[in-house]
Amino acid sequence: MNQSAISKANKALYTRIIAGLGGLLAGALSLGLSIYETRTGTEVAQVKPGKPVDAGQWMVTLNSSGIATETPDGRRVPDGKKALTLDLTLENMTAESSNLYRDALKLENVANPPVPQFYLVRDSDLLWDLQPMMPEKVKVVWQLPATQALPKALSVVIVGTTYKPKDNLYAAPGWFNPSDVARISLPLSVSQGAGP
Numbered sequence: 076m077n078q079s080a081i082s083k084a085n086k087a088l089y090t091r092i093i094a095g096l097g098g099l100l101a102g103a104l105s106l107g108l109s110i111y112e113t114r115t116g117t118e119v120a121q122v123k124p125g126k127p128v129d130a131g132q133w134m135v136t137l138n139s140s141g142i143a144t145e146t147p148d149g150r151r152v153p154d155g156k157k158a159l160t161l162d163l164t165l166e167n168m169t170a171e172s173s174n175l176y177r178d179a180l181k182l183e184n185v186a187n188p189p190v191p192q193f194y195l196v197r198d199s200d201l202l203w204d205l206q207p208m209m210p211e212k213v214k215v216v217w218q219l220p221a222t223q224a225l226p227k228a229l230s231v232v233i234v235g236t237t238y239k240p241k242d243n244l245y246a247a248p249g250w251f252n253p254s255d256v257a258r259i260s261l262p263l264s265v266s267q268g269a270g271p
Contacts, residue, residue: 119232119255127164128257130235132250133179134166134210140229140261147194147214148201157223159185161215161231161261162196165205169250172204178253180215183230191217225263233257 122128127136143158145151152158165176182188193202196212205211219225235256240248 119258122233122257122259124259124261128233128235128259129168130179130233130256131238132167132169132173132236133176134164134168135179135233136164137231137233137259137261138162138164139264140231141264142225143216146192146216147196147199149199152218155221156218157221159188159217159219159225159229159263161191161229163213163215164210165213166210167205167207170207172206174202174204175250176202176205178236179234181232181234181255182217183232183258184226185217185219185229186223188217188219191215227263229261229263231259231261233259 122137124137124139127134139162141160141162143152143160146158161180165179167173167176176193177191180191192215194200194214194216195202196214202211202213232255234253236250236254237252238248239251242249242251
């Protein structure tokens with residue numbers, strides 16, 4: 076093998092090594108940036124009770140929370156259970172009826188909360204679809220074990236979504252990318268019922 080061929084082989088090897096190192100460096104920088112953004116992500120706004128929060132698809136106003144022995148429709152909570160309640164005003168900001176409001180609330184300091192029931196305050200009936208642009212007073216009820224310890228103040232996170240005219244999979248419109256938009260601390264009050 077002549078000197079020229081060895082020189083070309085060495086250059087090719089150096090080029091591969093440099094390209095490999097460049098790829099590793101780019102990957103490490105990308106990972107580092109991703110970790111940095113996760114750790115220093117935007118702070119979730121702390122909001123006072125009674126202040127409306129724009130959650131994209133929903134306008135949510137959390138008012139109060141409590142512990143009750145009855146559900147809003149007048150039924151006693153089963154033995155061995157207690158009802159954790161949340162009073163709020165909920166408005167559907169879209170043009171279509173929807174029941175996706177269940178995903179707009181997250182309890183931060185209650186261990187393993189079950190799926191809650193949503194009741195309309197005006198008639199104490201279960202809430203199904205929420206009509207567009209009609210704010211409704213709503214009571215949310217989680218039935219918990221009677222022995223479950225609860226905090227003095229309930230920490231609730233409101234989860235917002237973003238409208239996209241076309242999603243990436245089906246090119247269909249919808250509300251996507253759920254993210255925490257606000258946090259509210261509500262003192263827990265004790266009442267006998269959960270009615271309005």
